[in-house]
Amino acid sequence: MTTRIDCQERDARDPLAALRDQFDLPQGVIYLDGNSLGARPKAALARAQHVIAQEWGHDLIRSWNTAGWFDLPRRLGDRLAPLIGAAAGEVVITDTTSVNLFKALAAALQMQADDPQRAARRVIVTERSNFPTDIYMAEGLSAWLARGYTVRLVDAVDELPQAIDDETAVVLLTHVNYRTGYQHDMAATSTLAHARGALIVWDLAHSAGAVPVDLHAGGADLAVGCTYKYLNGGPGAPAFIWVPARHQARFRQPLSGWWGHAAPFAMTPHFTATDGIGRALCGTQPVVSLAMVECGLDVFAQTTMDAIRAKSLALTDLFIALVEQRCAAHPLALVTPRAHALRGSQVSFSHPHGYAVMAALIARGVIGDYREPAIMRFGFTPLYTSFADVWDAVEILRDILDRQAYDVHAKRDAVT
Numbered sequence: 001m002t003t004r005i006d007c008q009e010r011d012a013r014d015p016l017a018a019l020r021d022q023f024d025l026p027q028g029v030i031y032l033d034g035n036s037l038g039a040r041p042k043a044a045l046a047r048a049q050h051v052i053a054q055e056w057g058h059d060l061i062r063s064w065n066t067a068g069w070f071d072l073p074r075r076l077g078d079r080l081a082p083l084i085g086a087a088a089g090e091v092v093i094t095d096t097t098s099v100n101l102f103k104a105l106a107a108a109l110q111m112q113a114d115d116p117q118r119a120a121r122r123v124i125v126t127e128r129s130n131f132p133t134d135i136y137m138a139e140g141l142s143a144w145l146a147r148g149y150t151v152r153l154v155d156a157v158d159e160l161p162q163a164i165d166d167e168t169a170v171v172l173l174t175h176v177n178y179r180t181g182y183q184h185d186m187a188a189t190s191t192l193a194h195a196r197g198a199l200i201v202w203d204l205a206h207s208a209g210a211v212p213v214d215l216h217a218g219g220a221d222l223a224v225g226c227t228y229k230y231l232n233g234g235p236g237a238p239a240f241i242w243v244p245a246r247h248q249a250r251f252r253q254p255l256s257g258w259w260g261h262a263a264p265f266a267m268t269p270h271f272t273a274t275d276g277i278g279r280a281l282c283g284t285q286p287v288v289s290l291a292m293v294e295c296g297l298d299v300f301a302q303t304t305m306d307a308i309r310a311k312s313l314a315l316t317d318l319f320i321a322l323v324e325q326r327c328a329a330h331p332l333a334l335v336t337p338r339a340h341a342l343r344g345s346q347v348s349f350s351h352p353h354g355y356a357v358m359a360a361l362i363a364r365g366v367i368g369d370y371r372e373p374a375i376m377r378f379g380f381t382p383l384y385t386s387f388a389d390v391w392d393a394v395e396i397l398r399d400i401l402d403r404q405a406y407d408v409h410a411k412r413d414a415v416t
């Protein structure tokens with residue numbers, strides 16, 4: 001039987017333990033929601049102070065050049081690239097994930113439309129269980145283009161081989177499911193899509209900084225993802241988009257703003273896309289927010305995704321085992337796959353009163369979140385979550401369940 005002392009011993013042996021000190025976490029909080037909003041790197045405060053007081057306040061507009069503001073989407077993209085198996089010059093940090101999905105999907109559809117062999121394909125395949133904005137953006141783009149595109153929703157992973165057919169233009173999948181934590185086999189699924197003549201766009205919102213990703217080895221065509229989740233970039237921090245070098249010349253996206261122009265300051269009245277990844281940009285970036293992304297990346301630069309993955313699996317294994325041992329009397333059902341290869345860096349359990357139980361946990365300082373239907377979601381972020389945190393979180397959960405100390409009539413907050 002595992003004890004709290006065992007957990008503390010694991011913390012003492014944990015090669016990543018020291019990194020926790022680089023985050024500002026409030027006393028009395030066990031933060032298991034870094035999959036939704038990453039914790040604040042301590043360095044972000046001084047960095048924000050510098051950007052606001054010095055770069056903006058003192059240097060004013062000169063900072064576009066002197067502080068490298070103009071280059072920031074590319075420079076930070078290059079720093080993110082190794083975490084997702086991308087090369088330099090293939091990633092920019094810009095806009096939101098939803099907007100980048102629009103650009104990536106539009107570009108992928110256009111690449112197919114430009115190919116005489118594939119120009120008649122009109123179907124976008126994705127999963128019904130995908131994060132809603134991914135489906136909504138695909139729907140919106142399809143309707144807007146008015147070229148007869150439709151979105152085909154697949155209900156189970158094993159239906160993908162049947163659903164991806166010779167009508168399929170693009171497959172859009174989220175690598176790690178936001179609700180269940182299920183992780184797709186990227187290489188196998190990309191191979192399947194390509195064998196059927198489709199392109200594949202991967203959403204890495206719950207993968208970047210959470211699990212090792214190798215976009216090149218995984219055969220991805222385009223990818224997008226968030227920086228405010230596992231990458232700890234701050235609330236609403238700009239997202240990223242990846243266009244591999246092999247597709248850049250063919251990549252055309254409809255949000256052809258001046259930041260994607262070959263000569264933005266030539267101020268010509270017609271758009272000519274710049275070469276390279278810059279063509280994925282649109283307009284002026286939220287520089288203060290963008291600058292914060294670097295503070296998160298600075299922490300990742302001190303370790304490897306393999307080390308993070310090893311600890312992530314150890315944390316999620318421990319959480320599953322402890323919940324199943326110590327809360328066995330309660331109607332909790334594991335939603336996340338047990339197989340390591342199929343698991344991201346979160347664990348979801350359903351409970352008939354999931355919302356109320358999660359509200360009670362949050363009131364006791366164990367911050368996870370709730371997703372319909374009845375799912376309590378716990379994100380594990382190896383940079384700042386300890387094994388003792390896992391023990392303590394499960395003990396608080398057990399106590400709440402044993403005493404039924406939750407309010408089944410709890411009023412829902414606007415953001416769950």
Ligand SMILES: *Cc1c(COP(=O)(O)O)cnc(C)c1O
Binds near residue numbers: 096203239
């Ligand atoms: C979090 C998340 C998003 C968020 O998109 P925003 O544009 O940042 O609101 C999109 N897709 C997936 C799969 C996500 O998990």
